[in-house]
Amino acid sequence: MSQQAVRTWRKSKKDKSLLGLKGTITSWTEVFVAPPKFESQTPYTIVLVRLDSGENVYGELVDFEKTQACIGQAVKSILRKVGTVGEEEVVEYGIKFIPV
Amino acid sequence: MNNTNAIIGYYSTQFGELWDKSLDDLIEEAFHGVLTETSLEKKQINAVFLGNMLGGVVEETLLLSAHIAECMDLHVPIYRVEAACASGGLAFQTAHEYLNSHPGETVLVLGAEKMTDVSSSEITKALASAASSEEQSVGLTFPGVYALMAQHYLHTYGFNEEHLASISVKNHAHGTLNEKAHFRRLVSIADVLESPYVAYPLKVLDSSPISDGAAALILSNDPTLIKKEKTARVLASETATDTISIAKRKRLDTLEATVISSEKAFHKSKINHSQINIMEVHDCFSIAEILALEDLGFWEKGQGGRLAKEMVTSRESGNNLIVNTSGGLKAAGHPVGGTGIKQIGEVYLQLTGKAGARQVPSSCSYGLAHNVGGSGGVAVVTILGI
Numbered sequence: 001m002s003q004q005a006v007r008t009w010r011k012s013k014k015d016k017s018l019l020g021l022k023g024t025i026t027s028w029t030e031v032f033v034a035p036p037k038f039e040s041q042t043p044y045t046i047v048l049v050r051l052d053s054g055e056n057v058y059g060e061l062v063d064f065e066k067t068q069a070c071i072g073q074a075v076k077s078i079l080r081k082v083g084t085v086g087e088e089e090v091v092e093y094g095i096k097f098i099p100v
Numbered sequence: 101m102n103n104t105n106a107i108i109g110y111y112s113t114q115f116g117e118l119w120d121k122s123l124d125d126l127i128e129e130a131f132h133g134v135l136t137e138t139s140l141e142k143k144q145i146n147a148v149f150l151g152n153m154l155g156g157v158v159e160e161t162l163l164l165s166a167h168i169a170e171c172m173d174l175h176v177p178i179y180r181v182e183a184a185c186a187s188g189g190l191a192f193q194t195a196h197e198y199l200n201s202h203p204g205e206t207v208l209v210l211g212a213e214k215m216t217d218v219s220s221s222e223i224t225k226a227l228a229s230a231a232s233s234e235e236q237s238v239g240l241t242f243p244g245v246y247a248l249m250a251q252h253y254l255h256t257y258g259f260n261e262e263h264l265a266s267i268s269v270k271n272h273a274h275g276t277l278n279e280k281a282h283f284r285r286l287v288s289i290a291d292v293l294e295s296p297y298v299a300y301p302l303k304v305l306d307s308s309p310i311s312d313g314a315a316a317l318i319l320s321n322d323p324t325l326i327k328k329e330k331t332a333r334v335l336a337s338e339t340a341t342d343t344i345s346i347a348k349r350k351r352l353d354t355l356e357a358t359v360i361s362s363e364k365a366f367h368k369s370k371i372n373h374s375q376i377n378i379m380e381v382h383d384c385f386s387i388a389e390i391l392a393l394e395d396l397g398f399w400e401k402g403q404g405g406r407l408a409k410e411m412v413t414s415r416e417s418g419n420n421l422i423v424n425t426s427g428g429l430k431a432a433g434h435p436v437g438g439t440g441i442k443q444i445g446e447v448y449l450q451l452t453g454k455a456g457a458r459q460v461p462s463s464c465s466y467g468l469a470h471n472v473g474g475s476g477g478v479a480v481v482t483i484l485g486i
Contacts, residue, residue, distance in 0.1 A: 011237065027255075027352060029247035030300040031239060035225035038239035043297075046240050048248050048347055056347035058238045071255050083239060094237060 109138030115433030151191035184230035188440025189471025189480030211441035212314035259405030265292035275427025282433025311433030335369035355476035377464030380443035
């Protein structure tokens with residue numbers, strides 16, 4: 001879709017301000033049934049994080065031990081590739097979280 | 101002038117995987133069905149309100165008002181209302197408001213959805229369009245958003261997946277008595293716990309199914325049509341809204357839109373909680389029924405897990421509040437736009453003694469229907485009385 005590149009560009013401006021921030025997991029889930037864009041990655045873990053600034057942000061939890069997917073776990077935001085896009089589309093990057 | 105709006109008839113199609121029916125077929129069946137039920141002619145209908153969510157996304161069908169006009173050969177005003185899974189409830193609420201300023205009129209309120217023409221991955225994507233762009237962009241699904249609320253609730257109040265499973269067990273038991281239900285089979289706690297995960301901790305059997313179906317009601321304030329013994333008065337139909345993202349809310353264990361619309365509805369209807377004997381609540385996922393009973397003000401916050409496991413709202417309980425006699429969204433099925441109308445229709449059937457095999461044993465005078473859009477971005481609470 002032609003507008004996907006524009007959407008990705010617009011979103012990247014917000015993502016830039018969320019990089020390298022610390023926070024705590026307030027809830028999490030492991031997604032088994034996903035939309036087409038994420039289907040090849042199932043199951044994956046999504047966390048809701050309260051950043052130290054007080055803002056709540058969603059992202060995938062990556063590079064973690066099973067026990068680290070838990071409420072109260074400290075995490076840090078990083079930049080990673082998000083989802084699978086078509087050949088003609090712009091590769092998407094966005095915020096994900098790693099345990100600290 | 102404060103006139104009375106009353107429901108004078110109800111019809112529902114079968115809910116389920118209806119491969120031989122299109123969206124237009126479902127709408128047409130429900131429309132004709134409710135006219136037959138009430139012995140009304142279509143020229144007596146002054147306006148039509150339709151609740152539908154996914155016509156534009158799944159079927160690439162918009163301007164559904166003109167579809168209805170064509171199917172039914174009508175020229176009256178037709179309003180299509182979209183509020184995700186609360187589309188039906190909000191169509192009813194809108195119709196109720198419309199009638200308040202149109203004395204002596206009669207309207208048809210319809211909810212319909214066609215969901216099984218696409219793959220589960222595609223319908224997952226379509227339903228996720230009722231989640232925020234932030235939720236969608238990280239791969240969160242609609243069950244995923246409810247799973248975040250469930251995890252938080254279980255963690256905060258010390259419950260587990262078995263507490264959630266009890267809701268599905270109860271609603272499947274109720275659904276066996278509903279001849280229009282998508283599923284008419286009992287499930288056990290073990291069945292629920294052994295079903296595959298959709299979004300941890302929610303499993304297939306914690307989740308309402310993908311269903312086709314339509315339901316229709318006739319709502320009127322024409323005194324010549326309102327025959328007291330066969331009608332249910334609309335004492336209140338109230339709606340409230342909240343953020344699209346659950347991340348932007350103060351709490352994850354409360355749907356504030358439910359709390360507000362419930363308070364408004366009880367205030368307007370001038371009845372109290374103990375007078376409600378029959379209730380249809382929005383159990384799109386097992387956790388949602390627990391949150392609903394708490395947020396509507398029937399259970400204290402944090403007690404819902406325990407009370408769910410005790411099945412205190414089961415028709416077998418002998419208690420004076422029975423919840424989801426239709427089988428709820430879980431067993432009756434969840435054609436999203438149709439659900440809100442089916443809920444109000446079920447309360448109407450129970451109050452007027454027309455619920456057949458699933459009629460609750462004790463007579464009840466007041467009932468409530470609770471419909472939620474998205475993860476709580478919209479809620480509609482309707483209170484009926486006879």
